[in-house]
Amino acid sequence: MQRPLIIALDLDDVAKRRALLDQFNGESLFVKVGMELFYRExxxxxxxxxxSGHQIFLDLKLHDIPNTVQRTMRELASLDIDIVNVHAAGGKKMMSAARDGLEQGTKAGGKRPILIAVTQLTSTDEETMQSELLINQQLNEVVRTYASFAQESGVDGVVCSAKEVPLIQDSCGTSFYTVCPGIRRKEDVVGDQKRVVTPEEARELGSWGIVVGRSITTAEHPLKVYQEMKQDWEG
Incomplete structure (x- = not known):
């Protein structure tokens, strides 16, 4: 799979989503379907x-007991999605169960969806992690450790900030997928993100894939912004 720029379809109704995609003139895209969109439609x-020919990252961030996650992943695998995720904080048994569920639900001869695990949300900074989540370790160490646990559990990669990709690759190798949200152009509003980089910086840091939402979806000319960010991403 080519290193993707994934568009987050975080729009609040069907008409807006369809109108956005219509501007891409039938181009095959890689898109993210998050909780808001999936729970609505x-x-x-x-x-x-x-x-319509698009590849899909189903971003539901499952985090539950292993049996529930396994059975849910078995159902999601039948949707022919390309990437799906869990929270690494659910632990090794849960992540392993997620992998088992995907394998059980993938049709014979089909390709199992890529499974990735969220390390720490890009809206979380070290102060929040320690004072509110009560994780008394440095953020980078938590991310690295969660990524290692994910790999040990049979997970294919992680969701992380692009800033953390080098340390994850040091621990897990360069073939371990790193999907990075929190991507903005220099002129964009950061919003609720904390650990933010540009597409060019994400490429230089070695990210496998990036997720871009509001920079594209709220732009006056989404296709133009997408093409510019894709060029920066691909170099």
Whole structure:
């Protein structure tokens, strides 16, 4: 799979989503379907996007007991999605169960979805992690350790800030997927993100994939911004 720029379809109704995608003139895209969109439109949005030729990162961040996660992943695998994720904080048994569920739900002869685990949200900084999540370690060490646990559990990669990619690659190797949200152009508003980089910086840091939302979806000319950011990302 080519190193993707994934567009986060974080829009609040069907008409806006379809209007946005119409501006791409039928181009095959890699898109992220998050909780808001999936809970509103359900399986239908996955079928519609697949029929239009798009690849899908289903971003539901599962975090529950191992049995529940396993059974849920078995159902999600039947949707023919390309990437799906869990929270690494759920632990090794949960992550391993997620992998088992995907394998069970993938059709014979089909390709299992890539499984990635969230290390720490890019809206979380070290102060929040320690004072509110009560994790009394440095942020980089937590991310590195969670990534190592994910790899040991059979997970294919992680969601992380691009700033953390080098330390993850040191521990897990360069073939371990690193999908990086918190991507902005220098002129963009940061919003609720804390650990932010540009597409060019993410490429230089070695990220495998990047996720871009509001920089594209709220732009006056989304296709133009997408093309500019894609060029920066691909070099």
């Amino acid at each position: 359900g399986r239908q949005v996955i079928h519609e996007l697949k029929e």
